[in-house]
C-alpha cells in the first residue's frame with residue numbers, strides 16, 4: 001500500500017513578507033555607501049535613518065498623522081540634501097551636473113506626488129514604496145553621487161576645497 005504524506009508547501013506571499021516587510025536592516029547604513037565627503041555622508045546617513053523611521057512607523061501601525069510627519073521630514077530633508085549637492089556640483093563646474101539634477105528632479109516629483117496622495121488619503125505607505133526608496137538611495141549614491149567625488153574633492157589652484 002502506498003502512503004502519501006502531505007506537507008505544507010511554502011507560501012510565496014509569506015516569504016516576501018519575511019524578506020521585505022520585517023527586515024529591520026532595510027535602511028541600515030553601510031560603509032560602501034560612503035563618498036568620503038563628510039557633509040554628504042552625514043546627510044546620506046540621515047536620509048537612511050529617516051527612511052528607517054518611516055519603515056518603523058509603518059510596521060508599528062502608527063497613526064496616519066504620525067507617519068505623515070515622518071514622511072514630511074524625509075521629503076524636506078531630501079530637498080535640502082539635493083540642493084546641497086547641486087550647489088557643490090555647480091561650484092566645481094561638474095560636467096555631469098545636468099544629468100545628475102534630472103535624477104534629483106525625477107525623484108523629487110515622485111515623492112511630492114506621493115506625499116500629496118498620502119495626505120489626500122488616496123495612497124498608503126507600503127513595503128514596495130520603501131523598497132523603491134531604499135533601492136533608489138543605494139543606486140543613486142553608489143552610481144551618480146560617487147561620480148562627482150573626484151570633481152568635488154580635487155584642489156584646483158586658487159580655490160579652496162569645496163567641502164570636507
Ligand SMILES: [Fe+2]
Nearest residue numbers: 044085141145
Ligand atoms: Fe546624495
Ligand SMILES: [Fe+2]
Nearest residue numbers: 085140144145
Ligand atoms: Fe545626488
